[in-house]
Amino acid sequence: MTHRVFIDGAAGTTGLEIAERLGGRSEFSLITLDEGRRKDAAARAEALNAADFVILCLPDDAAREAVAMIANDSTRVIDASTAHRVAPGWVYGLPEVSGHAVVAEAKRVSNPGCYSTGFIALVAPLIREGLLPADWPYICHAVSGYSGGGKALIERFEADRDIAWRGYALSLGHKHVPEMQARCGLSLAPLFSPAVVPAHRGMFVEVPLPLAAMQGAAAPQRLWDALAAFYAESPVVGMGTAPDDGELLLRASSAGSDRLDLFVFASPDGSQARLVARLDNLGKGASGACVQNLNIMAGLSETAGLRL
Numbered sequence: 001m002t003h004r005v006f007i008d009g010a011a012g013t014t015g016l017e018i019a020e021r022l023g024g025r026s027e028f029s030l031i032t033l034d035e036g037r038r039k040d041a042a043a044r045a046e047a048l049n050a051a052d053f054v055i056l057c058l059p060d061d062a063a064r065e066a067v068a069m070i071a072n073d074s075t076r077v078i079d080a081s082t083a084h085r086v087a088p089g090w091v092y093g094l095p096e097v098s099g100h101a102v103v104a105e106a107k108r109v110s111n112p113g114c115y116s117t118g119f120i121a122l123v124a125p126l127i128r129e130g131l132l133p134a135d136w137p138y139i140c141h142a143v144s145g146y147s148g149g150g151k152a153l154i155e156r157f158e159a160d161r162d163i164a165w166r167g168y169a170l171s172l173g174h175k176h177v178p179e180m181q182a183r184c185g186l187s188l189a190p191l192f193s194p195a196v197v198p199a200h201r202g203m204f205v206e207v208p209l210p211l212a213a214m215q216g217a218a219a220p221q222r223l224w225d226a227l228a229a230f231y232a233e234s235p236v237v238g239m240g241t242a243p244d245d246g247e248l249l250l251r252a253s254s255a256g257s258d259r260l261d262l263f264v265f266a267s268p269d270g271s272q273a274r275l276v277a278r279l280d281n282l283g284k285g286a287s288g289a290c291v292q293n294l295n296i297m298a299g300l301s302e303t304a305g306l307r308l
């Protein structure tokens with residue numbers, strides 16, 4: 001059976017990478033709109049309603065509009081934008097945490113934010129297991145490659161080679177915070193400080209833990225063991241190999257990857273730890289995750305077409 005797929009926003013950064021991963025796969029046929037019609041509402045409405053699966057790679061408002069244009073019960077949607085990540089009726093498309101069966105059955109799947117993917121993958125299982133407190137004010141630092149900001153940020157970083165680091169979300173209202181809080185079941189919003197570095201793609205997300213001050217927190221080895229057990233069956237998420245030389249590098253020349261690697265670093269006395277997630281913002285952080293969800297929803301191998 002061939003599934004008809006329409007990528008709305010196919011000319012953008014995320015959309016192009018999804019098309020690349022689906023290219024040549026016989027299970028899918030892509031519905032495409034030429035350059036002159038890709039923003040035409042009537043043409044989009046027709047494509048949205050003709051597809052078995054729609055993948056929205058659009059700004060939030062355009063994603064909401066696209067969903068409203070679907071006038072049938074059969075088209076299933078994966079939304080890469082922030083529009084529906086805590087919306088009722090939408091399944092959160094992190095199958096390792098939400099459950100594969102839930103994603104497989106869903107009509108509406110909201111793909112997680114790139115930073116949120118790292119944070120939730122690290123924190124949610126540990127809260128669930130009772131190894132970290134749900135009422136702690138978590139802090140999250142992260143760096144992203146500039147493709148995380150789509151076409152506009154790519155253009156800016158490639159035009160101004162002098163930017164070595166860009167801190168942002170300085171008023172502490174980043175759009176990923178609500179999904180981080182909701183999907184981990186935290187009583188307090190995490191304090192999130194993201195930054196962009198002059199690499200096209202790649203991401204590190206870090207959660208520092210002053211364990212000695214956190215009531216109910218387990219020792220670092222137990223945190224590592226619990227994450228390793230939680231992701232033991234996953235072909236996409238797993239524990240990274242701790243570096244021998246004591247450093248983690250994000251290389252500007254790194255190839256894309258759809259993996260998510262987790263680390264737990266700790267002080268010798270176990271009083272402090274750093275949870276770290278390494279991913280590609282365009283891989284498990286966006287396009288790779290869309291394709292993984294599409295595979296699961298279509299009843300195919302979850303890793304088909306992924307770069308692991």
Ligand SMILES: NC(=O)C1=CN([C@@H]2O[C@H](COP(=O)(O)OP(=O)(O)OC[C@H]3O[C@@H](n4cnc5c(N)ncnc54)[C@H](OP(=O)(O)O)[C@@H]3O)[C@@H](O)[C@H]2O)C=CC1
Pocket residue numbers: 008009010011012013014015038039040056057058059060062080081082112113114147148149150151152281282285286
């Ligand atoms: N880049 C990343 O790493 C990640 C991105 N996302 C999310 O995915 C979505 C897409 O992001 P990204 O690909 O980076 O962004 P881009 O800016 O690279 O691409 C967005 C595309 O949508 C098109 N578009 C805008 N409005 C409309 C409309 N009304 N109808 C049809 N097409 C429209 C744009 O057209 P035009 O080419 O004319 O500008 C552009 O091609 C966003 O919601 C983003 O937040 C999520 C996780 C990570």
Ligand SMILES: CC(=O)N[C@@H](CCC(=O)OP(=O)(O)O)C(=O)O
Pocket residue numbers: 080081082112113114115144145146147148149150153175176194196285
């Ligand atoms: C570097 C950069 O700008 N990153 C984007 C997030 C990318 C992402 O995950 O986007 P969505 O949540 O919109 O899907 C940002 O911080 O707004």
